Amino acid sequence: MAESDRPDQDHDQRLKVLLKEFFEAFFRCFFADMADWFEFGKIEWLDKEVFTAPPQGERRVLDLIAQLKLRPGAPRPRAGVDDLVALVHVEIESRDSVAAFRPRMFDYYVQLRRDTGLPVLPIALLLRVGLGGNTWDSYDEYFGDRHVICFRYASVGLPGLKAEEFATGENLLGVALSALMEQPVASERKVELYAGALKRIAGSGENDLRRYLLAECLEAYGQLDESEGDRVRALLQGEGYREVEPLMKTTYERGIEQGKRELTLELLEDRFGPLSPAVRQRVEAMSREELARLRHDFLRADDLGQLGLGG
Numbered sequence: 001m002a003e004s005d006r007p008d009q010d011h012d013q014r015l016k017v018l019l020k021e022f023f024e025a026f027f028r029c030f031f032a033d034m035a036d037w038f039e040f041g042k043i044e045w046l047d048k049e050v051f052t053a054p055p056q057g058e059r060r061v062l063d064l065i066a067q068l069k070l071r072p073g074a075p076r077p078r079a080g081v082d083d084l085v086a087l088v089h090v091e092i093e094s095r096d097s098v099a100a101f102r103p104r105m106f107d108y109y110v111q112l113r114r115d116t117g118l119p120v121l122p123i124a125l126l127l128r129v130g131l132g133g134n135t136w137d138s139y140d141e142y143f144g145d146r147h148v149i150c151f152r153y154a155s156v157g158l159p160g161l162k163a164e165e166f167a168t169g170e171n172l173l174g175v176a177l178s179a180l181m182e183q184p185v186a187s188e189r190k191v192e193l194y195a196g197a198l199k200r201i202a203g204s205g206e207n208d209l210r211r212y213l214l215a216e217c218l219e220a221y222g223q224l225d226e227s228e229g230d231r232v233r234a235l236l237q238g239e240g241y242r243e244v245e246p247l248m249k250t251t252y253e254r255g256i257e258q259g260k261r262e263l264t265l266e267l268l269e270d271r272f273g274p275l276s277p278a279v280r281q282r283v284e285a286m287s288r289e290e291l292a293r294l295r296h297d298f299l300r301a302d303d304l305g306q307l308g309l310g311g
Contacts, residue, residue: 037074077119122153130160179221
């Protein structure tokens with residue numbers, strides 16, 4: 001997405017951090033048939049900045065570009081390719097229309113293929129458009145009535161998926177992302193699913209940071225009204241949920257600082273490019289209040305110096 005066209009950047013950033021941490025789980029949740037193709041333990045995250053017409057073209061920052069090795073026996077991305085390396089490009093779209101998004105996905109694919117020479121698997125994660133849920137979407141161009149281009153990419157339209165199926169499933173990333181999916185009509189069932197999801201995350205055995213990222217996503221997109229929030233809190237006080245509140249409190253106390261620092265560093269890198277070790281050290285040493293102020297100010301800054309991070 002072009003840097004100047006980024007609505008809801010904090011929302012996009014939250015999900016980028018989450019997907020980086022749970023990239024294999026993302027595939028196993030939505031693309032189980034492809035999950036065994038990749039060596040997820042050997043991911044290299046690539047520079048996300050591209051130019052549409054270098055060197056003077058518009059600067060664009062892609063969301064996630066993972067370079068992975070393909071496992072022996074995995075299908076070759078295209079005929080005659082023996083190199084077991086490929087790119088996975090995931091773009092997060094938070095607009096309520098994909099009209100402008102589809103040609104952008106095509107442009108990104110062409111740029112990545114041209115610049116790297118590697119096979120590219122393009123994936124869209126849609127936050128506000130269902131498009132049939134987990135499917136393949138396409139961008140098409142015509143010359144008159146002649147079909148010139150049909151570019152296809154994998155698409156996960158979260159609003160087109162049923163929250164109940166994922167909130168009660170085995171995949172913890174699916175549990176967290178269920179907050180962005182179609183919710184049950186009955187408010188009482190929605191409350192039960194939400195409380196149950198928190199319980200599963202809290203008791204998952206994941207480390208503090210990973211539980212924090214999952215629970216923070218669930219809470220950020222939970223879409224609970226005041227009455228539903230009160231009922232969730234009441235449920236968490238009940239017999240079957242008593243271990244959740246203290247465990248989640250501990251997770252937040254330990255994980256929130258680490259999570260916020262990682263989120264802040266990702267935001268800075270997206271806007272200003274790779275950070276020096278000195279800048280990273282300064283961010284790591286910041287207090288909670290300083291981090292909050294930095295995240296508030298960074299969109300209005302033209303460089304790191306204006307944030308007190310230059311030099």
